[in-house]
Amino acid sequence: MTTLQQASVARDLFQGSGDGARLIGTRCAGCGTHYFPKSLSCRNPQCDDKQVQDAVLSRHGVLYSYTLQAYRPPPLFRMDDWSPYLIGLVELPEGLRILGMLRGCTRDTVRIGMAMELVLEPLYRDESGQEVLTYKFQPRMAAGATP
Amino acid sequence: MKPVYILGVGAHAWGKFPDKPQLRLALDAMQAALHDAGLAWRDLQGLVAASSRFEGGMGWGLHANEIVQAVSESGIPTCNVGGGCAAGGIAVHAAFSMIASGQCEVVAAVGAERMPKGFIPRPPGSPDDISDTDYLRWVTMGATNPAYWALETRRRMHDFGTTAETLALASVLMHRNAMANPLARYRKECSVEEVLASAMVSDPLHILEICAVSDGAAAVVLGSEEQARRRGGPMVQVAGCATATGQFGDPAVRVPMVSTAARSDVPHTSEVAGAVRRACAMAGGGPQDIDLVELADNTAWHVLAWPEFFGFFEPGQSDWMLRHGEMDIDGCLPVNPSGGFLSFGEATTAQGVLQVCELAWQLRGQAGGRQVQGAKLALSAVLGLGANGASVVLKA
Numbered sequence: 001m002t003t004l005q006q007a008s009v010a011r012d013l014f015q016g017s018g019d020g021a022r023l024i025g026t027r028c029a030g031c032g033t034h035y036f037p038k039s040l041s042c043r044n045p046q047c048d049d050k051q052v053q054d055a056v057l058s059r060h061g062v063l064y065s066y067t068l069q070a071y072r073p074p075p076l077f078r079m080d081d082w083s084p085y086l087i088g089l090v091e092l093p094e095g096l097r098i099l100g101m102l103r104g105c106t107r108d109t110v111r112i113g114m115a116m117e118l119v120l121e122p123l124y125r126d127e128s129g130q131e132v133l134t135y136k137f138q139p140r141m142a143a144g145a146t147p
Numbered sequence: 148m149k150p151v152y153i154l155g156v157g158a159h160a161w162g163k164f165p166d167k168p169q170l171r172l173a174l175d176a177m178q179a180a181l182h183d184a185g186l187a188w189r190d191l192q193g194l195v196a197a198s199s200r201f202e203g204g205m206g207w208g209l210h211a212n213e214i215v216q217a218v219s220e221s222g223i224p225t226c227n228v229g230g231g232c233a234a235g236g237i238a239v240h241a242a243f244s245m246i247a248s249g250q251c252e253v254v255a256a257v258g259a260e261r262m263p264k265g266f267i268p269r270p271p272g273s274p275d276d277i278s279d280t281d282y283l284r285w286v287t288m289g290a291t292n293p294a295y296w297a298l299e300t301r302r303r304m305h306d307f308g309t310t311a312e313t314l315a316l317a318s319v320l321m322h323r324n325a326m327a328n329p330l331a332r333y334r335k336e337c338s339v340e341e342v343l344a345s346a347m348v349s350d351p352l353h354i355l356e357i358c359a360v361s362d363g364a365a366a367v368v369l370g371s372e373e374q375a376r377r378r379g380g381p382m383v384q385v386a387g388c389a390t391a392t393g394q395f396g397d398p399a400v401r402v403p404m405v406s407t408a409a410r411s412d413v414p415h416t417s418e419v420a421g422a423v424r425r426a427c428a429m430a431g432g433g434p435q436d437i438d439l440v441e442l443a444d445n446t447a448w449h450v451l452a453w454p455e456f457f458g459f460f461e462p463g464q465s466d467w468m469l470r471h472g473e474m475d476i477d478g479c480l481p482v483n484p485s486g487g488f489l490s491f492g493e494a495t496t497a498q499g500v501l502q503v504c505e506l507a508w509q510l511r512g513q514a515g516g517r518q519v520q521g522a523k524l525a526l527s528a529v530l531g532l533g534a535n536g537a538s539v540v541l542k543a
Binding site for chain 1 (some may be wrong): 265266268276277278280282283284285286287288289290291294297298299300301302305323346347348349350351353395400404405406407408409410
């Protein structure tokens with residue numbers, strides 16, 4: 001999933017690269033509910049099965065809401081060349097809304113209801129020189145994809 | 148179940164008190180509540196503490212055992228409850244249950260907190276991996292608590308056309324209410340223009356639309372009917388008291404989750420909505436019977452959204468109600484006469500206890516310049532990290 005020069009912000013969060021990038025979640029075999037990140041159990045009180053399996057999630061979704069994070073977050077967050085950035089909530093076909101950073105749009109161009117797609121992008125370079133990747137969402141047009 | 152009454156309430160002022168230990172804040176609040184009840188420490192038969200989040204002895208936050216060991220080693224049972232910012236409400240519920248069950252005649256609940264400055268950091272003790280979403284939200288995107296509330300706010304603007312001016316007006320109302328509260332952290336009027344000109348934290352939320360992290364402490368002494376008659380004065384009954392946790396499919400973007408499996412048929416902020424529903428049912432009334440509410444306004448969005456979530460208003464109706472003065476102290480549903488988190492200040496685990504103090508002052512007619520005239524039934528609602536909710540209904 002990553003080259004020698006790249007690492008991810010956390011293990012078991014996403015896989016693949018480029019158009020093949022996918023978030024890793026969980027699907028309950030009993031009731032079909034999806035979770036992100038991977039969950040220990042199904043949380044549906046109506047479900048007695050609770051057999052959860054790893055599941056890759058859809059790469060495409062619709063922007064449900066967004067905010068501009070205008071202050072630098074506390075130090076557990078790392079980002080080279082920090083400047084205010086957008087965070088969005090993207091609704092996937094699985095019924096999950098996923099929180100993540102946005103790229104390829106600005107406070108003036110972002111719109112609720114936009115078609116979005118998952119991308120992996122470096123947040124910072126760590127002490128060993130590796131690029132550390134996180135997942136983000138970008139408007140589908142920005143990647144040259146058909147809407 | 149035996150009826151439970153308010154015997155005494157008391158609070159330390161909210162603010163920043165770097166030279167005052169947390170235990171001192173707790174003792175001051177307890178002393179005020181005991182004095183109000185006309186009781187001494189030795190009269191207590193039990194003490195419940197809301198476990199504080201940011202400091203406290205033995206690595207487990209403020210605990211009731213620590214308090215009695217500091218001031219009155221009478222050997223009474225103590226109980227310590229967690230629940231994030233809802234811990235104060237959960238502590239009142241635990242004290243209520245000890246009396247309602249007939250085990251005790253006089254039990255107090257207390258919360259005291261000293262908050263760090265700025266964004267609330269991640270609590271210690273969890274692994275640095277995907278099993279802790281509080282870790283994930285920081286390393287993957289740096290989502291601060293205001294960012295979560297901002298996502299809800301932006302969506303409300305999209306769904307109902309809520310304007311930046313209406314959001315600012317919610318903060319203006321909280322500041323105006325706090326002016327008449329001597330315990331409030333901020334007692335200064337502000338204008339819509341000042342709110343909108345204040346620093347943007349997480350668009351569309353400005354710093355004056357986000358709760359002010361503060362130090363504070365509050366305590367309530369609860370007792371049986373016999374104890375309440377002994378005290379004399381107006382009888383204020385705990386008519387409803389409930390806690391709840393979140394429901395599967397809740398559409399809330401809950402701090403610190405990085406996803407939500409939203410279902411349209413599940414109430415938003417279900418942990419609080421559930422507690423409010425149970426507390427109202429216990430009191431034998433509905434939202435239409437409530438004369439005032441104290442709710443956890445972490446932001447201006449909460450002032451608008453929560454009365455709708457809990458059935459006081461229809462979805463989208465709060466904007467009109469606020470703009471037409473219906474949430475003012477003389478409106479149809481006074482919201483946070485105390486000044487709320489936005490202007491009274493927020494001291495996490497102490498907040499749910501302070502809310503009950505304010506309800507009691509209102510129902511006794513002791514709220515001075517912020518008095519809701521003729522209030523008979525009052526409700527509190529508080530939310531805590533980890534899908535905890537609590538609600539208390541007091542009846543005069």
